[in-house]
Amino acid sequence: MSDEVKQEDKAGQGRGPLLDPEIFLAVVIVFGIALAWIGLAFRIPSALIGALTLGTIALVTGDLVWSLDFLRAAGEAKDEGTKKALNLERDRFNRVHRPLSLLAGSLAFVIFTGWTVFASFAAVPDKALWAWIAFAANILTGVLLWWIGPKLSTGLKSSGSESTGTLTPWLRFSAIIIWIAAPASIGSVYSIESSPVGYLIWLYRIAGILALAFQAELFIRASWSLISPKAKVIEETPLPTLIGSISMGWQYGIRIEKGENRIPSLFSDNRLRWLTVFFRQSLPRVVLGLLAIMWLATSFVQVGVSEQGVRERFGGFTGEILEPGMHVGWPWPIDRVRRFPSRRLHIMQIGFQAQEYATRTNLIWTEAHGIEEDRFVTANGNEVISFDIELYYRISDIVKFAYTSNNPEALLKDIAYKAILLRTNATDSDSLLSRDRSELASGLKEDIQRACDSEEIGIDVSQVAIIAIHPPFEVAAYYQAVVSMQVYADTLAIQASTYREEIIPTRQAEAQISIDEASAYAARRVAIARGEAQGFTLVADAARPAFDVYSFRRRISALETGLEGKRLFIVSSRFIESERGDDRGLWFDLR
Amino acid sequence: MQKRIRVTIGLGVVILLLISACMYQLREGSVAVITRLGRPHRTELNAGLHLRYPWPIENVYRFDNRKRVLETSFTETLTRERKNVILLNYAVWDINDPLKFLQALHGAADLQIAEMLLDGIITDAKNAVMGNYDLSALVSTNEEDLNLAAIEQDIHTLVAQAAEEQLGVNVYEVAILRLALPQDNIARVFEQMRSERGQYAQRFRSEGERIASDIRSATDLEAEEILAEAEETAAGIRSQADAQAASVYAAAHSQDPQFYRFLRSLEALEAILGENATLVLDTESAPFDLLEEE
Numbered sequence: 003m004s005d006e007v008k009q010e011d012k013a014g015q016g017r018g019p020l021l022d023p024e025i026f027l028a029v030v031i032v033f034g035i036a037l038a039w040i041g042l043a044f045r046i047p048s049a050l051i052g053a054l055t056l057g058t059i060a061l062v063t064g065d066l067v068w069s070l071d072f073l074r075a076a077g078e079a080k081d082e083g084t085k086k087a088l089n090l091e092r093d094r095f096n097r098v099h100r101p102l103s104l105l106a107g108s109l110a111f112v113i114f115t116g117w118t119v120f121a122s123f124a125a126v127p128d129k130a131l132w133a134w135i136a137f138a139a140n141i142l143t144g145v146l147l148w149w150i151g152p153k154l155s156t157g158l159k160s161s162g163s164e165s166t167g168t169l170t171p172w173l174r175f176s177a178i179i180i181w182i183a184a185p186a187s188i189g190s191v192y193s194i195e196s197s198p199v200g201y202l203i204w205l206y207r208i209a210g211i212l213a214l215a216f217q218a219e220l221f222i223r224a225s226w227s228l229i230s231p232k233a234k235v236i237e238e239t240p241l242p243t244l245i246g247s248i249s250m251g252w253q254y255g256i257r258i259e260k261g262e263n264r265i266p267s268l269f270s271d272n273r274l275r276w277l278t279v280f281f282r283q284s285l286p287r288v289v290l291g292l293l294a295i296m297w298l299a300t301s302f303v304q305v306g307v308s309e310q311g312v313r314e315r316f317g318g319f320t321g322e323i324l325e326p327g328m329h330v331g332w333p334w335p336i337d338r339v340r341r342f343p344s345r346r347l348h349i350m351q352i353g354f355q356a357q358e359y360a361t362r363t364n365l366i367w368t369e370a371h372g373i374e375e376d377r378f379v380t381a382n383g384n385e386v387i388s389f390d391i392e393l394y395y396r397i398s399d400i401v402k403f404a405y406t407s408n409n410p411e412a413l414l415k416d417i418a419y420k421a422i423l424l425r426t427n428a429t430d431s432d433s434l435l436s437r438d439r440s441e442l443a444s445g446l447k448e449d450i451q452r453a454c455d456s457e458e459i460g461i462d463v464s465q466v467a468i469i470a471i472h473p474p475f476e477v478a479a480y481y482q483a484v485v486s487m488q489v490y491a492d493t494l495a496i497q498a499s500t501y502r503e504e505i506i507p508t509r510q511a512e513a514q515i516s517i518d519e520a521s522a523y524a525a526r527r528v529a530i531a532r533g534e535a536q537g538f539t540l541v542a543d544a545a546r547p548a549f550d551v552y553s554f555r556r557r558i559s560a561l562e563t564g565l566e567g568k569r570l571f572i573v574s575s576r577f578i579e580s581e582r583g584d585d586r587g588l589w590f591d592l593r
Numbered sequence: 594m595q596k597r598i599r600v601t602i603g604l605g606v607v608i609l610l611l612i613s614a615c616m617y618q619l620r621e622g623s624v625a626v627i628t629r630l631g632r633p634h635r636t637e638l639n640a641g642l643h644l645r646y647p648w649p650i651e652n653v654y655r656f657d658n659r660k661r662v663l664e665t666s667f668t669e670t671l672t673r674e675r676k677n678v679i680l681l682n683y684a685v686w687d688i689n690d691p692l693k694f695l696q697a698l699h700g701a702a703d704l705q706i707a708e709m710l711l712d713g714i715i716t717d718a719k720n721a722v723m724g725n726y727d728l729s730a731l732v733s734t735n736e737e738d739l740n741l742a743a744i745e746q747d748i749h750t751l752v753a754q755a756a757e758e759q760l761g762v763n764v765y766e767v768a769i770l771r772l773a774l775p776q777d778n779i780a781r782v783f784e785q786m787r788s789e790r791g792q793y794a795q796r797f798r799s800e801g802e803r804i805a806s807d808i809r810s811a812t813d814l815e816a817e818e819i820l821a822e823a824e825e826t827a828a829g830i831r832s833q834a835d836a837q838a839a840s841v842y843a844a845a846h847s848q849d850p851q852f853y854r855f856l857r858s859l860e861a862l863e864a865i866l867g868e869n870a871t872l873v874l875d876t877e878s879a880p881f882d883l884l885e886e887e
Binding site: 314315316317318319335376377378379380381382383384385386404405406407408409412413416419420423424426427428429430431457473474476477480481483484486487488490491492493494495497498499501502505506508509510512513514516517519520521523524525527528530531532534535536538539541542545546549553554556557558560561563564565567568569570571572573574575576 | 618619620621622623639640641642657659660661662664676678683685728729731732733734736739741768769770771772773774779782783785786787790791793794795796797798800801802804805806807808809811812813815816817819820822823824826827828829830831833834835837838839841842844845846848849852853855856859862863866868870871872873874875876877879880881884885
């Protein structure tokens with residue numbers, strides 16, 4: 003410890019401004035960032051929201067506490083020099099440190115959080131691409147912040163700003179945060195199973211845990227110093243010295259070394275405490291211990307409820323099959339257990355590939371369903387037909403499954419396709435569409451199982467489910483048109499029958515009317531005849547005694563009735579008699 | 594003390610590394626070819642832990658020797674009758690001679706390269722064999738024409754021999770997985786299928802129209818028959834009535850024919866004389882005889 007520092011050490015045994023603003027802000031902001039790291043590292047979105055809220059509250063609290071503490075210190079100040087120093091510090095804080103601290107911390111937080119959240123949660127078509135873009139952006143942003151720090155410091159100094167010593171460290175501290183967080187973009191997108199790049203997530207997680215541990219210590223110290231009347235002198239803490247803060251005086255019991263842009267070695271100073279001391283002294287043992295534990299942990303293996311395992315010793319199969327539960331063996335690389343989901347019912351799609359199993363599409367002949375659909379040639383090569391089949395199977399013999407073929411499921415798929423080929427190449431589509439589906443399915447199941455047994459791949463086919471047999475969707479409408487025409491033909495017959503139902507009764511009614519009319523005519527005719535005959539008889543009987551008189555009377559009456567209004571030419575009989583010998587005759591002009 | 598511990602640990606690590614460099618594991622289902630200074634030295638077929646000289650003295654090439662299934666690419670080929678057909682095959686194979694296999698791959702233990710080479714062998718055999726068969730041997734409604742098993746056997750024979758000689762692999766089976774038609778042919782097949790279905794549809798339509806027409810025609814005929822029959826009956830009824838009336842009249846008039854003629858003549862006279870009739874009468878008949886002087 004330098005003399006200058008020691009003198010300041012003694013002088014500063016009382017309490018000056020309790021909180022250096024940028025240090026406290028750094029603590030709370032990075033604490034918030036650390037929580038955000040943890041949340042994102044373990045994919046806990048609510049932790050991110052909590053970290054954002056905590057950071058904001060801490061920012062406001064820190065500012066409030068500083069203000070209260072300043073007022074307290076200003077009230078206790080006895081001499082003008084101290085008061086002036088306090089005022090200067092207040093001015094410095096308001097003009098320079100507060101906005102720059104907020105800017106740097108917020109910038110780091112926003113860029114880190116924004117890019118990482120965007121890469122992890124945004125619904126983008128290619129998350130991996132965006133993750134790599136976020137990674138590159140984080141790296142470039144860190145480089146920019148690291149480079150721009152000294153430039154800004156120089157610029158501010160030349161413009162007369164009193165102190166900009168903390169700006170560069172702040173910006174570089176932000177750059178370090180961003181660089182450590184950059185792999186988070188990648189690690190949050192790739193899973194370890196899909197790519198070794200997924201292991202980057204552990205870098206992120208470890209950095210987050212360490213940052214959280216360090217910041218938790220600082221936060222506890224800061225909080226404790228608020229209530230402790232005389233905080234113990236602690237010379238250094240890792241983060242502020244890492245960023246080379248030049249803040250003076252006592253900050254919640256922590257003494258900060260003078261220095262501008264200085265980054266001392268974390269492990270060379272004996273005045274470190276707590277976590278740093280622990281890590282410095284015990285790190286190798288801790289690391290070795292952890293490695294040993296991890297290595298011994300490989301002796302234990304848990305076989306899941308739907309799994310079985312085969313134990314290999316130095317690569318060779320020991321003959322031991324492991325049932326579900328916890329098992330112990332030799333650690334890696336002596337023993338290794340390969341697990342297979344032997345009790346799980348697997349489903350394999352044959353003839354089509356649906357987009358996602360969980361979101362089935364409607365199987366309509368005239369609509370393309372799924373990503374791909376295979377066609378099978380039939381009817382002497384003149385027709386094609388589609389088969390949509392789901393194959394349900396289990397692993398029946400785990401040893402055969404593991405060691406007979408390198409990809410038994412691929413072989414199963416080929417066997418299934420072959421079985422369908424043999425069922426389709428000897429017939430036509432009409433026969434396939436009309437045959438008994440259950441018989442076809444059971445036949446396929448037998449064929450596939452027989453082939454699996456022959457290949458000894460250790461698979462048991464539980465069921466073959468025929469989802470659909472249909473013509474290609476390009477011609478399906480024409481198949482449906484045949485059915486439509488069948489229905490249309492039935493409709494025509496029904497319409498014709500309806501016509502018959504309408505016409506026949508009508509005609510029968512008309513026929514009956516005609517007969518009834520004739521009967522009525524007959525009755526009337528006969529009645530009239532009888533009436534007239536009776537009348538004639540009566541008149542004849544009455545007229546017979548004086549027939550001459552009756553006949554004369556009737557004759558005259560007839561003349562009266564008939565000649566009324568007629569033109570009459572009455573010629574004397576004597577004139578006719580006199581002209582009888584003349585050949586000219588008697589002519590009348592009737593015009 | 595600390596330094597002694599560090600040295601001990603360091604030595605221990607080095608010894609462990611040396612030991613691990615002198616051993617290798619061969620996993621179940623794998624084979625290995627060990628070369629010594631580049632020259633093939635031995636082949637190891639048994640799984641487990643084995644000794645070796647460390648690299649670069651000896652080099653271990655491991656191969657997964659479990660049965661592998663290779664799906665070839667779609668290959669368009671011509672049948673004997675010059676018809677295009679696309680075939681997709683699969684082959685089940687494993688390594689029979691690891692050393693020959695390694696040498697065939699130019700020292701690169703890459704099974705994907707092997708599969709690429711095998712694909713070529715299968716394609717060549719496929720083309721050769723299909724030239725001896727018609728399309729009906731692959732797909733036909735007449736089961737006697739089908740000869741799929743023979744085709745596969747011929748392909749397998751050619752492939753197995755070539756694969757053994759060239760790659761040192763066992764090919765257990767070569768089967769036809771899928772049969773497809775070229776894109777242009779598919780379009781024609783679709784056209785034919787559409788035409789065939791159209792024919793069936795038209796047949797049903799025509800049949801339906803014929804049946805409907807028959808029903809309508811029969812209905813019309815029956816209706817006419819009903820009307821005709823009714824008319825015949827009605828005419829008979831009317832005729833009978835007329836006859837009956839005539840007989841009534843005859844019976845009555847025959848009692849006094851002269852009187853009937855007289856009355857009937859008078860009725861006729863009244864009916865005949867129309868509005869515009871002109872009569873020429875002489876004075877011999879009453880009452881015009883009154884016009885003559887006495």
